[in-house]
Amino acid sequence: MNLLKRILGILWIILSIAAAYFCIFEFGLPKLVSDKQDDLVFGIIILFILTPLIVLGLGTFGYFSLIGEYDKRK
Amino acid sequence: MSKTSTKGIWKVISASSMGTMIEWYDFYIFGSLAVVISTKFFPSDNPTTSFLATLATFAAGFVVRPFGALFFGRLGDLIGRKYTFMATLLLMGCSTFLIGCIPSYETIGFLAPLLVLILRLLQGLALGGEYGGAATYVAEHAPVGQRGYWTSWIQTTATVGLFISLMVILVTKNTLSAEAFDSWGWRVPFWVSIAMVGVSYLIRKNMDESPVFAKAKKEGSISVNPLKESFGNRYNLKFVLLALFGATMGQGVVWYTGQFYAMSFMKTVMSIESSQVDGLLGIALLLGTPFFIVFGWLSDKIGRKYIMMGGMLLAILLYRPIYKQMYETVNLDNKIISNTYTTESDNNDKKEHYVIINNEYSDGTIAATKQISHAEKINPETQTTITINSQDKWILIFLVFVQVLFVTMVYGPIAAFLVEMFPAKIRYTSMSLPYHVGNGIFGGLLPAISTYFVTHSKEAGKSDFYLDGLWYPIIIASVCFVIGMIYIDNKDKNTHI
Numbered sequence: 049m050n051l052l053k054r055i056l057g058i059l060w061i062i063l064s065i066a067a068a069y070f071c072i073f074e075f076g077l078p079k080l081v082s083d084k085q086d087d088l089v090f091g092i093i094i095l096f097i098l099t100p101l102i103v104l105g106l107g108t109f110g111y112f113s114l115i116g117e118y119d120k121r122k
Numbered sequence: 123m124s125k126t127s128t129k130g131i132w133k134v135i136s137a138s139s140m141g142t143m144i145e146w147y148d149f150y151i152f153g154s155l156a157v158v159i160s161t162k163f164f165p166s167d168n169p170t171t172s173f174l175a176t177l178a179t180f181a182a183g184f185v186v187r188p189f190g191a192l193f194f195g196r197l198g199d200l201i202g203r204k205y206t207f208m209a210t211l212l213l214m215g216c217s218t219f220l221i222g223c224i225p226s227y228e229t230i231g232f233l234a235p236l237l238v239l240i241l242r243l244l245q246g247l248a249l250g251g252e253y254g255g256a257a258t259y260v261a262e263h264a265p266v267g268q269r270g271y272w273t274s275w276i277q278t279t280a281t282v283g284l285f286i287s288l289m290v291i292l293v294t295k296n297t298l299s300a301e302a303f304d305s306w307g308w309r310v311p312f313w314v315s316i317a318m319v320g321v322s323y324l325i326r327k328n329m330d331e332s333p334v335f336a337k338a339k340k341e342g343s344i345s346v347n348p349l350k351e352s353f354g355n356r357y358n359l360k361f362v363l364l365a366l367f368g369a370t371m372g373q374g375v376v377w378y379t380g381q382f383y384a385m386s387f388m389k390t391v392m393s394i395e396s397s398q399v400d401g402l403l404g405i406a407l408l409l410g411t412p413f414f415i416v417f418g419w420l421s422d423k424i425g426r427k428y429i430m431m432g433g434m435l436l437a438i439l440l441y442r443p444i445y446k447q448m449y450e451t452v453n454l455d456n457k458i459i460s461n462t463y464t465t466e467s468d469n470n471d472k473k474e475h476y477v478i479i480n481n482e483y484s485d486g487t488i489a490a491t492k493q494i495s496h497a498e499k500i501n502p503e504t505q506t507t508i509t510i511n512s513q514d515k516w517i518l519i520f521l522v523f524v525q526v527l528f529v530t531m532v533y534g535p536i537a538a539f540l541v542e543m544f545p546a547k548i549r550y551t552s553m554s555l556p557y558h559v560g561n562g563i564f565g566g567l568l569p570a571i572s573t574y575f576v577t578h579s580k581e582a583g584k585s586d587f588y589l590d591g592l593w594y595p596i597i598i599a600s601v602c603f604v605i606g607m608i609y610i611d612n613k614d615k616n617t618h619i
Binding site: 049053056060063075090093094097098101105106109113117118120 | 608
């Protein structure tokens with residue numbers, strides 16, 4: 049199980065990068081350049097709240113997994 | 123460790139739950155009265171006020187809550203749980219009451235929406251601080267081995283708060299004429315809050331501090347800098363991240379799907395008449411609420427992990443079949459028209475002409491399609507409202523009830539789960555943040571992101587476009603399920619109570 053946790057750490061890091069791509073280029077930036085006020089607020093929240101949370105949070109979680117912080121013995 | 127008697131803990135539960143329920147009530151009446159509030163404070167023909175309205179909805183509902191969790195969580199770990207969640211209660215109550223006192227946009231101009239926005243932000247901050255305090259306070263009083271059961275009473279408060287807000291508004295509307303409600307009656311639910319908060323404050327004032335915090339304070343072992351210890355310490359940070367990505371993130375999307383997305387889906391995608399949706403949702407919530415207690419109790423027996431993960435897995439597997447069945451239950455293409463008649467009318471003030479085509483179906487369903495032609499617009503606007511029959515209503519109640527069951531599975535045990543993850547000296551701070559990020563950010567963004575998926579699929583011409591909004595909760599819950607199953611240990615809890 050410890051090995052699986054460590055291997056999955058790589059997946060979480062990759063997932064955080066993929067999520068960053070979607071949050072920035074699919075959801076965030078298109079909303080920022082939209083004419084609608086709702087979209088502007090939504091875009092700001094996606095870019096400046098959700099994206100850092102996922103990238104930094106999930107990325108750090110993946111890194112901790114990879115270096116064995118979640119291993120059973122700890 | 124706690125020596126609180128059963129009688130004593132009921133006092134603790136009553137005081138904590140009542141206050142938390144009132145905070146949810148305060149938070150929800152803003153949303154429930156959004157239409158009338160927008161006409162009074164945020165006129166749609168003004169782009170600046172529209173922007174403030176969106177900010178008031180998004181910012182306070184989603185973004186500010188984690189900041190409230192940090193601010194009040196830190197206070198709770200420094201000065202105590204009791205005084206902190208009394209402060210959040212007063213802040214919430216006063217903000218709500220004052221929203222009900224603000225003169226309209228017509229009277230004081232831009233100051234009105236600005237004040238509403240500020241008070242709404244304060245509401246979000248207060249809510250961010252309340253939950254962690256109440257859950258921690260109850261858990262630290264609860265006997266060992268029964269924390270799931272006792273904290274599950276706190277878990278019912280969000281649903282009960284929503285229900286009571288709908289009831290207070292309904293009673294006010296039925297007591298007053300439509301003109302009086304529109305003129306000043308909408309303020310009554312806001313004013314009612316201050317009385318409820320006053321009573322709750324007096325009850326809470328007479329409660330003792332949490333025994334665990336009082337002991338830590340006496341021994342001088344409380345944290346000097348809870349924020350640094352919670353998030354600057356790698357050992358605690360890894361549990362904060364695990365709580366977020368392995369539990370609260372999935373719990374947040376399941377909660378919002380089962381209670382709010384279901385409501386929005388029935389009203390906007392299925393076009394069911396609004397009061398019918400509110401009624402059937404209310405019945406499903408009432409039937410489902412006791413299961414918060416059931417699953418909280420069960421989590422004491424078999425562990426929190428498998429109940430929460432079971433709820434997530436069921437949601438992941440069954441959301442699409444459930445929503446497909448909901449859609450097909452009311453799909454007019456599956457029904458036979460028995461009678462059709464048309465009425466026409468004019469609204470000279472708005473320069474609009476209305477044509478209403480009423481289709482009555484053999485099973486008792488009625489669909490009214492209203493075509494609105496405007497003198498200055500080329501294409502008429504079309505709105506369809508469906509009044510469902512009794513049988514379809516009960517099918518939908520059952521399907522929503524099943525979703526509420528998923529909510530109770532993931533949400534019932536989570537307060538005990540979070541409390542048990544962190545040591546007493548940083549518990550309030552550490553558990554509040556993942557809870558409010560999971561619910562406020564991941565859960566709160568669900569309507570906007572799901573709507574994006576639906577719109578995208580509709581434009582692509584997909585026949586089952588109405589189901590694609592579910593991909594967001596399904597993906598988030600799936601990631602959370604995998605993390606939770608692999609990384610969370612059901613027995614070896616990081617418990618320091």
